[in-house]
Amino acid sequence: MFVKMPRTNYLFSILLFGYLLLSASVYAQQLNGTWTGTGNWGVQNFDMRLELEEHGQNVTAVFTLETPNKKKWATYEMTGRNHNGVITLLGTRYIEKKGLWCLAGLEFDTNKSPAGTLTGKWKGNAGNKGGCLMAGIGKIELHLTNAPAVATTPPPAITPETRGTATIATDDRLGNAMLSELQKRKYYALFIAVQDYRDDQIVDLNQPIADARALRDELVAEYNFDPQDIIFLQNPDRTQIIETFDHLTNQVQPTDNLLIFYAGHGIWDDKIDQGYWLPADAKKSSKAAWLSNGTIRDYIRAIDSRHTLLITDACFGGGILKTRQAFTASRAMLEMYKLPSRKAMTSGALKTVPDKSVFVEYLIKALQHNNQPLLSADQLFNSFKYNVINNSPNGQVPQYGVIYQAHDEGGEFIFLKKQD
Structure with a gap:
């Protein structure tokens, strides 16, 4: 059976639905991308880089951290979930490392983080029994430095100008x-x-x-x-x-x-x-x-x-x-x-x-x-x-x-x- 909705309620529903869609779109753009910043474990500070991708409620990441003197560092893969804006990630596999590191865990509450910022906790032994660090919690603050662009037009035509030269950033x-x-x-x-x-x-x-x-x-x-x-x-x-x-x-x-x-x-x-x-x-x-x-x-x-x-x-x-x-x-x-x-x-x-x-x-x-x-x-x-x-x-x-x-x-x- 069809029930006619009052016009004011109908317009309000459309506006509300559009707002929710827009909010979801902005949120996704803010989460996916490369985040860089610092964290600490007691008196030890670390430089950090998080390459984050969200797939529905599932989240995957590549996490890199190193000491300021760059003598110790590690890069590893992470998986986790986004539950109502609270992101939890667990380290699953080392990609490379130098020094003693644990497969860390991260936790961010995007509801309490300003736009373009992730603030939360770095848990050194999360998901890692018998880890190499003493159990504890460190603070972390990251800022969005590179959000993925959405392609809306076909790639530009190739023109016969100069050959490309391959380079890669020294800090990558x-x-x-x-x-x-x-x-x-x-x-x-x-x-x-x-x-x-x-x-x-x-x-x-x-x-x-x-x-x-x-x-x-x-x-x-x-x-x-x-x-x-x-x-x-x-x-x-x-x-x-x-x-x-x-x-x-x-x-x-x-x-x-x-x-x-x-x-x-x-x-x-x-x-x-x-x-x-x-x-x-x-x-x-x-x-x-x-x-x-x-x-x-x-x-x-x-x-x-x-x-x-x-x-x-x-x-x-x-x-x-x-x-x-x-x-x-x-x-x-x-x-x-x-x-x-x-x-x-x-x-x-x-x-x-x-x-x-x-x-x-x-x-x-x-x-x-x-x-x-x-x-x-x-x-x-x-x-x-x-x-x-x-x-x-x-x-x-x-x-x-x-x-x-x-x-x-x-x-x-x-x-x-x-x-x-």
Whole structure:
């Protein structure tokens, strides 16, 4: 039954609802971000940095603290909850440390903290039985120094100006620790470029080899790819590709990263719902030498890398993805790297793409103009996808997503730019 509400009550309800929405929005903006300040434990003072993210009532954080003389410090992960404005966090795992530290606990009451400030308690032994410090409570005061921006417009177009230079702040201990760790990891790459086909019924291409070389040269010059860890297959047949995948299955270790690039013809078979790469020995009249998405996926699953990123510039390349939507959920760089990933970046979905590839052109430009030392694959993709859409002669829409059933666990491939 419908009951008519008096107009004054109705307007009041709308205003109240809008106020609550606005309040919730402001509150979320004030909580998420980077907080810096000081705390104490008895007579000992500490400099502190808290990178905070709220996911509903759940809260995650990376907490760094160090003595003013910078001789002792620690960085660790925290998890907790926000209950009616009272935030409680417990340390769960060290990222790095120097000196004796406990997995600390934090407690803030945002109801009693001024805007842009978190005041509360630092509990040294919270959640940590038999901790390294005597039980006690310290005071802490942090100020919001970097709130995350909300993107409302597409990324700006890349212009051919100066190359980006990678730098990282000297006081960013977490960032520098990750840089140091990634520099110890191997970055393998496999380039497969097919443009000359033996079967006269398959049209030859002009660009794949040149595109593959250009991308390889950029990764070697500007990123942490060693030429001796790169395999370049020029017009390979199916057997050569399979043998190379077998080699990588034995070569790549769990701490390594692998990038696979394919440029050539792609075919989609509607009858069996399957996509294929066409090696140089492929025949139009027979699938015997075609390489199916299923076989490619099985090898990517079998190669025990930390992260594998597949980049394809071929017709119907999007068929290997679990979804055809671009990946949009970005987390902290450390969180993205921790979990294994198996993702693909393709020049289009289930449609033909031109031989002259604007996809590779803008992919390389994005790598060239990047000025961040750590660049995730989804950040790379989002930095150039609109350029491809706006400049493609047939309106191709590049795709990025998870490779279906290949053991992706939600992580992200991270490009490491060389340091000057």
